[in-house]
Amino acid sequence: MSRPEHVNPPEIFYSKDEAKKYATSNRMLEIQTKMSERALELLNFPVGSSKLILDIGCGSGLSGKVLEKHGHFWIGLDISRSMLDIGKTVRGESSQGDTLEADMGTGISFRPGTFDGCISISALQWLCESNSSDQVPIKRINRFFNSLYGCMIRGGRCIFQFYPENPKQVELLTTAALKAGFTGGMLVDYPNSTKAKKYFLVLFAGMLPGQALHQQMPVALGTEEGSSIKYESDRKHTKDKKGQIKGKPAVKSKEWIKNKKERRTRQGKDTVGPSAYTARNRGPKF
Amino acid sequence: MKLITHNMLQSNVKGVKNGYPLGIRATKLVIVDVPCNLEYVKNILSRIDYAVLRLAARALGYDELPEEIPKEAQSNEDFFNRVHHALYNIEVEEGVLVCQESGREFNIKNGIPDMLLKENEVK
Numbered sequence: 001m002s003r004p005e006h007v008n009p010p011e012i013f014y015s016k017d018e019a020k021k022y023a024t025s026n027r028m029l030e031i032q033t034k035m036s037e038r039a040l041e042l043l044n045f046p047v048g049s050s051k052l053i054l055d056i057g058c059g060s061g062l063s064g065k066v067l068e069k070h071g072h073f074w075i076g077l078d079i080s081r082s083m084l085d086i087g088k089t090v091r092g093e094s095s096q097g098d099t100l101e102a103d104m105g106t107g108i109s110f111r112p113g114t115f116d117g118c119i120s121i122s123a124l125q126w127l128c129e130s131n132s133s134d135q136v137p138i139k140r141i142n143r144f145f146n147s148l149y150g151c152m153i154r155g156g157r158c159i160f161q162f163y164p165e166n167p168k169q170v171e172l173l174t175t176a177a178l179k180a181g182f183t184g185g186m187l188v189d190y191p192n193s194t195k196a197k198k199y200f201l202v203l204f205a206g207m208l209p210g211q212a213l214h215q216q217m218p219v220a221l222g223t224e225e226g227s228s229i230k231y232e233s234d235r236k237h238t239k240d241k242k243g244q245i246k247g248k249p250a251v252k253s254k255e256w257i258k259n260k261k262e263r264r265t266r267q268g269k270d271t272v273g274p275s276a277y278t279a280r281n282r283g284p285k286f
Numbered sequence: 287m288k289l290i291t292h293n294m295l296q297s298n299v300k301g302v303k304n305g306y307p308l309g310i311r312a313t314k315l316v317i318v319d320v321p322c323n324l325e326y327v328k329n330i331l332s333r334i335d336y337a338v339l340r341l342a343a344r345a346l347g348y349d350e351l352p353e354e355i356p357k358e359a360q361s362n363e364d365f366f367n368r369v370h371h372a373l374y375n376i377e378v379e380e381g382v383l384v385c386q387e388s389g390r391e392f393n394i395k396n397g398i399p400d401m402l403l404k405e406n407e408v409k
Contacts, residue, residue: 073374098287110295111335114294134405
């Protein structure tokens with residue numbers, strides 16, 4: 001399941017079963033919460049303020065939960081009804097969020113100047129796919145960014161965390177966003193790590209007078225020295241002249257056999273345990 | 287669906303010039319209790335269409351909102367509590383949203399409106 005957008009359209013992929021799996025998985029919860037926290041941090045609201053935030057691809061509301069924890073109100077949209085239904089039950093009645101079933105590719109239909117900020121966690125890559133013959137990705141992308149620009153307040157920020165499939169996708173999305181009037185660009189957290197690397201598209205919807213400083217691109221995490229994985233030039237194991245690895249018992253030595261027996265027992269494999277005869281010299285034979 | 291969402295939503299069906307406001311009909315209502323944040327309500331008041339909110343709240347049976355925003359509104363806590371109640375505590379569980387211009391209906395089921403449009407329905 002490396003690229004769900006290649007498997008099925010989102011409303012079918014996130015079916016009842018998948019939605020349930022997603023909502024109850026601790027791992028998903030942790031990853032999504034972390035990314036939402038980071039997105040919220042990138043939105044850069046003053047501490048203690050309550051804002052109205054749009055959550056695109058809100059799913060079962062994991063990101064909404066983070067927004068609420070920080071006192072924000074939110075409106076979320078998602079294309080998967082199953083995810084939304086689960087989210088509704090999980091959230092309970094006193095939630096500060098509200099959700100809609102909508103497709104981001106057909107435009108964000110809100111009044112101009114509605115939202116203070118917008119976040120989207122792992123959703124934007126779906127926009128690059130065509131799920132039926134009448135869907136033209138480039139048209140949908142342009143429609144999406146144009147309508148989104150309209151419903152943001154001046155000086156609002158949009159943070160999209162997503163998984164680009166290739167550099168071309170990134171280019172396509174950024175170009176469309178800039179064409180719609182946004183400024184900003186890509187931000188890559190932990191660029192030197194394969195696993196922790198996260199792509200954020202950071203967009204500013206215009207700016208208020210005197211806000212020029214405020215609208216600088218945020219700094220990516222994990223780019224400073226020390227946090228990256230260092231290149232080690234010297235090899236870990238150096239071999240001596242006989243081809244033996246230094247610091248380890250020689251192959252077929254008593255120590256080596258004992259280690260091997262122990263390892264195999266640990267792995268649950270069928271092994272005769274060590275005894276007094278283990279690795280003993282059998283003596284000369286005729 | 288809460289009335290804040292209704293107040294912000296507009297229809298973007300093809301050919302519609304002014305898809306705001308959407309008509310609202312409810313067959314099942316729930317009153318919930320969302321904690322009120324006065325600072326936020328004061329902020330959001332400049333962004334919502336008060337007349338639309340009042341009409342929608344009345345259509346759903348909440349008639350406590352004054353016709354106009356009171357002049358000394360900033361210090362009127364009671365007024366903001368009412369606005370908050372209208373925006374956040376009235377939940378439409380089942381019902382329908384109607385685009386007045388095109389007549390397109392959007393069903394609300396389980397408190398979530400179905401705003402899905404086909405590709406050939408939008409600009």
